[in-house]
Amino acid sequence: MELLEERIRRDGVVKAGGVLKVDAFLNHQMDIELFSQMAEEWKRLFAGKPINKILTIEASGIGIAAVVAHHFGVPVVFAKKTQSINLDGTMYSTRIQSFTHNRIYDVIVSTRFLGPDDHVLIIDDFLANGCALRGLLExxxxxxxxxxxxxxxxxxxxxxxxxxxxxxxxxxxxxxxVEAMDPATGAIEFRS
Amino acid sequence: MELLEERIRRDGVVKAGGVLKVDAFLNHQMDIELFSQMAEEWKRLFAGKPINKILTIEASGIGIAAVVAHHFGVPVVFAKKTQSINLDGTMYSTRIQSFTHNRIYDVIVSTRFLGPDDHVLIIDDFLANGCALRGLLExxxxxxxxxxxxxxxxxxxxxxxxxxxxxxxxxxxxxxxVEAMDPATGAIEFRS
Structure with a gap:
């Protein structure tokens, strides 16, 4: 999506170790007008699918998911990260590793809010190794x-x-x- | 707001110790259509104010803030909770106590995203003793x-x-x- 790529080039900051900071518009300050245009693009890409729920994970996925849900006219469920859970059969849970924070989280969703009738669109801000996403898929x-x-x-x-x-x-x-990033020059190459 | 009160009566669950569970529509599953009507109500209540930014705190405030920001046409900044910060002068920070989680958090906002030109509307899902809110005000x-x-x-x-x-x-x-709640009967009394 041209608009998002332009914004990443303009306001993204490439750091050492494969880190891309986009906190000016995506995951600390959030440009809701941009999110709205992203939502429209996903509506186009997922047209015809019987999506009735958006699933995301706290915290930085929630803002994008809320705007996407607004455009799709469906509710959001966000998975919660916790380090102390009492598993009592009322929660789906899985364990994910965060490389960013070098921690292991339990991730939970109440069994009341996700079931066999749900047709889910998973939304998140970033995908790298895919650990968080695999947790949501599980x-x-x-x-x-x-x-x-x-x-x-x-x-x-x-x-x-x-x-x-x-x-x-x-x-x-x-x-x-993002196909490649150079922290020395700040250059970012996108997959076409 | 009638619509929200009705929804709390219908889907809220009163627990012992002054706990009101509203995870079916507010802070785990999120009813975005309801949020949209709440946003319209705040637009009416804050009409004429030169609001140019929504400020909230992760995680459960973010969804409401995103929908409100969509209606106001302004960006959101969400404060981050952390337990390990390096204060390097690029962050405003404060410390808040969470009674719900029995923990103390450092709460941070980058100095790049909040300044003297900002006219802020603070949005959050719950207000009880006001600790989180005082942190955002600070x-x-x-x-x-x-x-x-x-x-x-x-x-x-x-x-x-x-x-x-x-x-x-x-x-x-x-x-x-909510003026009073009775965990025995589930009755909820609202301030009029």
Whole structure:
């Protein structure tokens, strides 16, 4: 998506170690007008699918998911990260590793809010190795929900998560795929 | 706001210890159509104020803030909770106590996204003792930003936070104020 790529070039900051900072518009300050145009693009890409729920994970996915849900006219469920859960059969749970924060989280969704009748569009801000996304997919599988598609704002194409999920058959639509970044010059190359 | 009060009566669950569970529509599953009508109500209540930014705190405030920002046509900044920060002068920070989670958080906002030109509407899902809100107000003060108003979905009127903030002169608009709740019967009484 041209508009998002332009914005990443303009306001994104390339750091060492494969880090791309987009906190000016995506995950600390959020440009809701941009999110709205991203939502319209996903509506086009997932047209005709019987999506009745958006699933995301706290915290930075929630803002994008809320705007997307507004455009699709469906509710959002956001998975919660926790480090202390009492598993009492009322929660789907899985464990994910965050490389960014070097931590392991339990991720939970109440069984009341996801089930076999749900046709889910998963939305998140970033996809790199795909750990968080795999956690959400596992939760959908536990719930018997159908994953109609996955919408990602920015995919790091130089990490394997996205291509592995496409090979596994998921309809994954990343609006910008970063193929390479140079922290010395700040140059960013997108997959065309 | 009638619509929100009705929804709380229908789908809210009163628990012992002054706990009101509204995870079916507000802070786990999110009813975006409801959020949209709440946003319209805040637009009416804060009409004429030169609001140019929505400020909230992760995680459950973000969804409401995003929909409100969509209606106001302004960006959102969400404060981040962290337990390990390197204070390097690029962040406003404050410390808040969460009674719900029995923890102390550092809360941060980048100095790049809040400043003296900002006219802020603070949005959050819940107000009880007001600790989180005081943290956000302190951050606005550090930034030299003007707080034009505070919009809360559900205020617990039997806890002091809301009335203290009104006495301090803030334009605080809670869409539903719970005056009393009975965990035995599930009855909820709203301030009229």
């Amino acid at each position: 939760i959908c599988e536990s719930a018997g929900a159908t994953v109609e598609g996955i919408g990602i704002a920015i995919e790091k194409g130089f990490q394997p998560g996205g291509d592995e999920l496409r090979e596994a058959g998921y309809d994954l639509q990343s609006l910008a795929i | 951050i606005c003060e550090s930034a030299g930003a003007t707080v034009e108003g505070i919009g809360i979905a559900i205020e617990k009127g039997f806890q002091p936070g809301g009335d203290e903030l009104r006495e301090a002169g803030y334009d605080l608009q809670s869409l539903a104020i």
